[in-house]
Amino acid sequence: MCFIGALLFPLAFFPQQTSVEVDQRSSSLFKLKMPKRSCPFPQTFSSQYKIHIGQNELSNYGVFGDKYRSEIHEKTKNLLFNGAKAVMGKIWTGEENSMDPQPTHQVETPAHNQALLRGQTLIGHDGRLTRSNNTQGTAVAPAGCCVCQKSQGNRTACTQCDRLACSSCMRQCSSCSNLCCSICTIIDYSGQYDEVLCCSCST
Template sequence: MGKIWNIDTEKCSTIQPSGPGVTPDGSRTLLRGQTLIGQDGRLPPVQGAVLVSKGCCVCQKAQRTRRQCSQCDRPACPSCIQQCSNCSSPCCSVCTIIDGQYEQVLCCGCSS
């Protein structure tokens, strides 16, 4: 077992990485669909990235008053929030369905 962990440091320093995404100088390039994670565990800022609006998740209008949907946890304006007829939780109109037989608003959790 001792032979497995013995590493020759001279050999390790001369090994050059190879394979797809590695340039001849040893620096790595990202392949399509890959992302780079920094030393702090966070993604680096992307140049030209579009900032997410702080408006309603349904109508995209910038409203001062927003409530959090109990199903998807996204903020929605009062006109896009509906209350579930069964559990009374506030849900955005994307996370609710209208029961056609009884005309009730049901959240995704209560509709199944």
């Protein structure tokens, strides 16, 4: 009786041990994950991508890219030219263009009320450089100071550029003692004290 019980005891627990081993193996297999296979057809659904197509993409990669680029170029060029003409005070319409290749009369410029430097040239409406007419006298002086544009107080002519400047914008050169506007002077910080030098003395 004891011998039969000793034989049946391991047999009674053997199926449970095998089932436990199978469960452990299956759980370890479920924990392993296979790597995701990449799609071999990347361009299959390219139309469903979320890509913003704007004017830049159309001009660079579109069928009518050259046309778009030329339109953008013309529009930008027109904006630049119109802005430059508007700054000069008068938009050029094309009717003012002189047919004479060598104009004999003095070309009027929008900056006629500003004093000019000696030897300064002007750009006419036809795009040619013209010198200021010295026979007509000196240019009309501006109403205000050439530096701060204020019209209050007395103004003195600068010895360098001959433009009128107010007393607060005038400086006296430390070397030659001439009165110059703040545009025609520089301040030398190399010494112990700051020195004001005109354009002639600074060179």
